[in-house]
Amino acid sequence: MTTARTYGQMCPLARSMDLLGERWTILVVRELCLGPKRFKDILDVLPTLGPNRLTARLRSLEAAGVVRRSTLPPPAGVAVYELTERGEGLRTPLIELGRWGLGLQPSADIDPATTRADLIALSVSTFVDPDKLVGLKEIYELHVGRETFHVEIADGRMWTKSGPAPVRPDLSVTCRLRTFLAVVFGHKQAIDAVESGDLAVTVGSSEVVERAFDLMSGSELDYPVYVGM
Template sequence: MPNKTYGQLCPIARSLDVLGDRWTLLLIREFLLGPKRFKDLLAILTAMGPNRLSERLAMLVQNGVIQPVTLLTPAATPAYELTELGERLRTPVLALGFWGLGLPVDERIDPSSARAELIALCLTCAHDPAASVGLQEVYEFQVGPEVFHIRVSDGSLLARSGPCTEPVDIRIQCDMDTFIALVLRQITPTQALGEGRAKLLHGDRPAFMRVFKVLEYKP
């Protein structure tokens, strides 16, 4: 099925020809967190349905935004990941997400849909690079049932779904409310540890303090 088009030779219109359909940007959001299998995407975007998901994935492959890939663990499994062209969407999509952090939440929004890894993903585009200049570290988080990690590399941050396959510098366990309170600076890391709201599973206290300086949300 050919793409719908606005028929305008305008960069914004051409971008929307590829990305403007419902669900497409949410698929890009998931791929910004790393490669994803079909069943992973369907589990996250349940209302999308398998037929529409197949259609959107085929369209994104056709337009060179994503490409098939084989994940080797736990067994060889087909999946999709962003291409170099798709990766160029990181800055504009995360800027859109960061803008959305300031929007009010109305009664149509399901609070249980909140995911700490998506909050972390949006914060990676808005952090103060000076807070992580010279750092080469990996932070892993267990927030409720979620596991994700953030790679810090000399002023840049990269969020990824799942546990890190390499050694990490720090591993933190907390619930969603505590994670949000920490990144919003509503509580300090010292308070979170002292009150038992967060646990340090690996790493030391100075590293724990540094994590939430790097991730601090500054509207």
């Protein structure tokens, strides 16, 4: 006997979709891939989700051991939701699914203004060539339009996280979204963007700028619909 909320199959994919297949659930997990978030933080970037539905989605993810509640250390001391170790196991398949979606033509009801630099950085940084990360320990802080996020490199891995860098970064840049997209997707060289004034560097050298955007490069991906923004 099954209910309308389950596929009722033993197949692992079906069981995964029993949890993740409800609308908004995967996007909640996506936001937590960028680091711990307050309830309000999630709602701010998914406003049409609504507080009641967000509560329900978080409860189901908690019950499945994907998400847990915790408190950030002082001075923040605020309650947040974060991925568990099991939840982290969703990072690669979800981002790979997003990369697959780059090849889909956006429908007419999708607003290009919802493009976010942090999600693009999350995608490309997850699949960076690990040979480029060997022996590298750096933090890049990016102010793109109204977004602020940072990229951490350590122990052969590269992570994109929401908010400012926790320590003084090796690089801090400010630019508009279209400049970020043009550089990341290979339509413009980072150093050219600096020289033209489109990319302002407040911390770091030209060498670090070039290295950072080389690591974040996703030029092998086809993303032309957003580059003109």
